Amino acid sequence: MTAHGGLLTLFIGADVSILVFVLLRVRQTWNKTLFVAMAMSFVVYGAAIAGEAEGVDNPLVAAIALWAFVLAHPLIAIAALAAFHGEDLPRRRPAILLLLLPVPVVASFAVAEDMTTGQAYTDPALSSFFAVCFAVGLAEALYVRMSSPVLASEATWIGVGIVLLILAGPLMTVELDALGLPSAGSLILGTPPALAAFALAFARTDPFAVTDGVKRGEAWSEPSIVERGVAFVFDEARPKNLMITARREADRGRPVLILRRKGRYSDPGDGRTCLSEIRPSAHAAAMALATVRGFLSRSPGGLLALPDLAGIATLCGWPKTLDLVRQIVRISRRTDTTLLISTSLLQEDERRGLNGLRLAWWILPDPAVEVDVMLRTAFGAAGSSIFDGFLKANALTRGSFNAHHVLALTTHLGTAMDAFASFGAELHVADGLRQLVAEASEALQEYSRRSALDLSQADWPSRDPESADEAMLVTAMDHWRGKEPEPAVRGDRATDPGHSLYKRTLAIFVRELGPTGEGLLRFELRRLGRGDSELRPSDLKRLADRVDVALETMVEIVDVPEARRRLQEKLGAIRRQMGLIEEEGV
Amino acid sequence: MDRAYVKLMRWGLMFGLSVLLVAGFYFHAEFYALGLYPLLVIGGFVTLLVVLSFRIVMTGEIPRGRPSGNLVFPLGAGNAVANGGVEMAIVPQRDEAPTVGRVVRAMYPTGAEFGRLLVLDATRKFLDDITDEDARMAGYNSAQVLLSDSEMRLRLDVDTFGTLVRFRFLGKKT
Structure with missing residues (x-):
């Protein structure tokens, strides 16, 4: 084997190794195909030249070498653009494929003239064609390097690869010819590092794996909950409303892609x-950009959810992340896709940067907070305890609770209230409680059905000025069917001492336990055989003992240490206040 | 098995480089045609590449340049960080956390540097969402112990979230 042939074989071996790496590592079909075509053209060219160096003298071999040599150059440019545009290339830059058109003409001309590689580089027509190919790839790399922080590093590598090919190709060929050295195949000397640079860029722009891949389909054109072709920023502490919106769209059959870190926000629904x-x-x-492009090329008009934008920012910095958002917004407008972005876990300067993009910005409530307010409105302080009990029973936290858990919550409400009411046979109390639960459940279900657009109007329960604190004292009576508001609670004077004592005791119960307190008081009075106006100071101790038992039972239902502690505090407060009344001897 | 495979790869690559050198010696007569000065430049460059390649293959680490950024650890945590007992740090919300792939300095609050770290992963979490597993990686017994630690409380202050930075110890300061 000659030195020349041996050297070429070595470099061809390196090219084949890089080719295998790309075949195994790169996922994007378009990029992989282009890289394989480019690498194979180098390999075929190099093998043909190595064969000639070893004495193979066949016109066919020379023709194959020239064809592969000519084909390699437009493929360099197309592969460079594919690294930046991925699966979107045929749509974004279809004109680049026109570079392939002159290949048969150029190659046939070179074969007919029996040119060597050096002569091909010095021929005016052929060299112009090659120069255009190099220039297109290099110019695109430079443009992307300067304009796109997301792809700057990959553009650098592509640029380096093209420069190496220019050095090893036309420049080295001319230099070796001038020195009288064999120049055929000098391009191959630059292909291993150039292919390595391309492979690195392709590997770095490879998309993330997508589970449950959607097959290529027609553009989604059905009515949507959120407008198509628009990017929305969901301003919420946790991306709960975003995930609910994505889930609802998916349930309607719309293609949805959710990009997130492992183990997060993985409740896709059906x-x-x-x-x-x-x-x-x-x-x-x-x-992420490549993943989005791949998804949208298969499913235009779909919905793209980014609940974890902060996750990307943490991995590669905010400037790249912001540029990513800009590019995705452009793609989504072009493909009529809806983009949902969450501000969860973004730092203040990142939120400002996102705000600077002038996207539709929706401030949304936390479902856990709103549900807590609604439960406290209905049940007073016990409402939070019931909510905490539900969360614990279902291995949830306030952070993970979302609107789609409301159905389970309403079931839990019914069960909890049944257990509370069941320790007494007082039907009146049970009916009142069930009515309370039914109304609360209806309110919760209505809230859970509200869309993000509706919630963005800022009409939330937590913003209602008549929220829990006032309801504890006033609206408790309103929840009981057929009950008139007790004059005592509104501060009216009693007509007899027993009724006055009852009013004061009622005020204590309602203040500590909310509306539930009134029901509890009436229930225990019935058990004592007393009416509202028959209550005596000497009854207060027995009443306190009975309430003790009742609340202990309630504590067992609410299996949360914090809630238990609060209930026990309330019990202590009720006993103290009733003790004071007894001492006053009203 | 994995370590044997890595070792095999490493030895294979070194053998390949050695073959390349020997091939160069075999064909060295051809190089003289380039002339002294081009040979010095081109040959020097190629030899440098070979030396760097050997270094990368033998250390298994690509040269990563100067460190950019710091991660602060409690006094006395140096050994645990170096031995792999601690492989995660929590950066407060208001501080800029290093991104993946960066080399950072491992430092004590006093400003003394005790090593270099390679950032493998970074993720933001609400403090309520920090798990016991996260806490153990950060050198605490549980999430509750982590959030109760006085020094951690001082650093996290009124933050609602922090950045969990997972790293690998590269070695002492060079």
Whole structure:
């Protein structure tokens, strides 16, 4: 084997190794195909030249070498653009494929003239064609390097690869010809590092794996909950409303892609939902961009949810993340896709940066907070305890509670209130409680059905000025069917001492336990055989003992240490206040 | 099995580089045609690449440049960080956390540096969402112990979330 042939074989071997790496590592079909075509053209060219160096003298071999040599150059440019545009390339830059058109003409001309590689580089027509190919790839790399923080690093590598090919190709060929050395195949000397640079760029812009991949389909054109072609920013502490909106769209059959870190926000519901895990990588933004492009090329008009934008920012920095958002917004407008972005876990300067993009910005409530307010409105302080009990029983936290848990919550409400009412046979109390639960459940269900657009109007229960504190003293009576508001609670004077004592005792119970307190008081009075106006100071101790037992039972229902402690505090407060009344001897 | 595979790869790559060197010696007569000065430049560059390649293959680490950023650890945590007992740090909400792939300095609150770290992963979490597993990686027995730690409370102050930075110890300061 000659030195020349041996050297070429070595470099061809390196090219094949890089080719295998790309075949195994790169996921994007379009990019993989282009890289394989480019690498194979180098390999075929190099093999043909190595064969000639070893004495193979066949016109066919020479023709194959020239064809592969000519084809390699437009493929360099197309592969460079594919690294930046991915699956979107045929749509974004279809004109680039026109570079392939002159290949048959140029190659046939070179074969007919029996040119060598050096002559091909010095021929005016052929060299112009090659120069255009290099220039297109290099110019695109430079443009992306300067304009896109997301792809800047990959653009640098592509640029370096093209420069190496220019050095090893036309420049080195001319230099070796001038020195009288064999120049055929000098391009191959630059292909291993150039292919390595391209492979690195392709690997870094490879999309994340997408589970439950959606097959290529027609553009989604059915009515949507959120407007198509628009990007929305959901300003909420946790992306709960965003996930609910994505879930509802998926349930309608709309293709949905959710990009998030592993183990987060993975409640896709039914329907055509694709989940993609953002892997820890310094190039997460570029990979996310490729993932989005791939999804939208298959499912235009779909919905893209980014509940974990902060996750990408943490991995590769905010400038790249912001550029990612800009690019995705452009793509979504072009493909009539809805984009939902969450501000969860963003820092203040990041929120400002996102705000600077002038996207539709919706401030939304936390369902856990709103549900807590609604429960406290209905049940007073006990409402929070009931909510905490539900969360604990279902292995949830306030952070993970979302609107789709409301159905289970209303079931829990009914069960909890049944247990509370069951320790007494006083039907009146049970009926009142069930009415309370039914109304609360209806309010919760109505809230859970509200859309993000509706909630963005800021009409939330927590913003209602008549929320829990006032309801504890006034609206408790309103929840009882057929009951008139007790004059005592509104501060009216009693007509007899027993009734006056009852009013004071009632005020204590309602203040500590909310509306439930009144029901409890009436229930225990019945058991004592007393009416409202028959209550005596000497009854207060027995009443306190009975309330003791009742509340202990309630504590057992609410299996949360904090809630138990609060209930026990309230019990202590009731006993103290009733003790004071007894001492006064009213 | 994995370590044997890595070792095999490493030895294979070193063998390949060695073959390349020997091939260069075999064909060295051809290089003289380039002339002294081009040979010095090109040959020097190629030799440098080979030396760097050997270094990368033998250390298994790509040169990562100067560190950018710091991670602060409690006094005395240096050994645990170096031995892998601590592999996660929590950066307060208001501070800029290092991104993945960066090399950062491992420092004590006094400002003394005790090593270099490679950031493997970074994720933001609400403090309520920090799990016991996260806490153990940060060198605490549980999430409750972590959030109760006086020094941690001082650093996190009124933050609602922090950045959990997972790292690998690269070695002492060089």
